[in-house]
Amino acid sequence: MQVIEHISEILQPFHKAVVSIGNFDGVHKGHTALFQRVREKADAIGGTAIGITFDPHPLVVIRPDHRPPLITMKEQKIELITATGMLDVLLVLPFDKKFATIPAEDFIRKFLIQTIGMQGIIVGPDYAFGRNREGSIELLERLGAELDFDVTVPQWITSENRHERISSTKIREVVALGNVEAAVPMLGRxxxxxxxxxxxxxxxxxxxxxxxxxxxxxxxxxxxxxxxxxxxxxxxxxxxxxxxxxxxxxxxxxxxxxxxxxxxxxxxxxxxxxxxxxxxxxxxxxxxxxxxxxxxxxxxxxxxxxxxxxxxxxxxxx
Ligand SMILES: Cc1cc2nc3c(=O)[nH]c(=O)nc-3n(C[C@H](O)[C@H](O)[C@H](O)COP(=O)(O)O)c2cc1C
Ligand SMILES: Nc1ncnc2c1ncn2[C@@H]1O[C@H](COP(=O)(O)OP(=O)(O)OP(=O)(O)O)[C@@H](O)[C@H]1O
Structure with a gap:
């Protein structure tokens, strides 16, 4: 897997890029399920499987007083995503105040379509990104129809012995309480x-x-x-x-x-x-x-x- 940490390293769009975007803090089983779908979709169209994440965590920049303690620091996150063996490329986008002001539609048109060459995107059911969470599934679907890319929204992944969905937030909660055993089925480690x-x-x-x-x-x-x-x-x-x-x-x-x-x-x-x-x-x-x-x-x-x-x-x- 190629890890790209600067947008300037992307010299031309990837071949039929299939992407998923997120913080992916913890690289939990919900995240790995998304990567699996990205892999399957990329294989189906002969494309490139790409993960896009940010560094530092956006809340560190946007709301430092609400920054969550991290399940995985950058190095471990990259290692774990590499170890899934599912992606061809991981983009770790430097996140700063300027980046935070980019309207979601510009990010989709200029970055995901023009720079990356996106033909498909796979995101979880609640996903929204960009300024004021404007980058919603509805926006993705509208622009997908106009710009000809697919939007796939798989079901939530829930852990085997819990009925709620796996999330970085839930993992932080149980670990912060000392219930480290409860984190194992969600993290898979x-x-x-x-x-x-x-x-x-x-x-x-x-x-x-x-x-x-x-x-x-x-x-x-x-x-x-x-x-x-x-x-x-x-x-x-x-x-x-x-x-x-x-x-x-x-x-x-x-x-x-x-x-x-x-x-x-x-x-x-x-x-x-x-x-x-x-x-x-x-x-x-x-x-x-x-x-x-x-x-x-x-x-x-x-x-x-x-x-x-x-x-x-x-x-x-x-
Ligand atoms: C398994 C384990 C359990 C411990 N439990 C306690 C405890 O219940 N109460 C406490 O005051 N210190 C506890 N300690 C901490 C010791 O007081 C600490 O290791 C000692 O102060 C040495 O500190 P140092 O490594 O900075 O020299 C525990 C340490 C270990 C390794
Ligand atoms: N359990 C899950 N099943 C399927 N997709 C998921 C699951 N958890 C997260 N995702 C998806 O993974 C992507 C990255 O999400 P994100 O990094 O915000 O993880 P998260 O677990 O939802 O984190 P947080 O709890 O901090 O919001 C998003 O598309 C999100 O919808």
């Missing part, structure tokens, strides 16, 4: 955060007997404070672990951290990028009477996490 290992307060190893890698997050969605069974991906592979998110109330410094104790692991990974996959929430954070009580509880947490891993046979990368 575990919820993951990525970050660089920063130095912590040096208490974990020395005082508690459980060294932890502290992770610096950027704009990603952080699961609710608490303790989780996780896997951690390092340069050495995938390991089992227990993560703690919160303020470590047993100590009084009141600093928010995301940290993971990787089981059976003693490498120095300061400064390295790691990825944490959230399998299950074990409990909320608690204030303990002292270091010994906390340390004992972490032993129990690890036992519980090992049981969960064994049940799920999660020795390898999920």
């Amino acid at each position: 575990y919820y993951q955060v990525r970050g660089r290992v920063e130095s912590g307060r040096q208490r974990g190893g020395r005082l508690l007997g459980f060294p932890t890698a502290n992770i610096g997050l950027q704009d990603e969605l952080c699961p609710a404070a608490g303790v989780y069974a996780v896997t951690a991906e390092t340069h050495q592979g995938t390991h089992l672990g227990v993560a703690n998110i919160g303020y470590s109330p047993t100590f009084d410094d009141n600093i928010f951290t995301v940290e993971v104790h990787i089981l059976d692991f003693s490498e120095n990974i300061y400064g390295k990028q790691i990825r944490i996959n959230f399998i299950q929430r074990l409990r909320g954070e608690k204030k303990f009477s002292g270091i010994e009580a906390l340390s004992q509880q972490i032993h129990y947490d690890i036992e519980k996490a090992r049981e969960i891993f064994n049940q799920k046979e999660l020795k390898e990368k999920p």
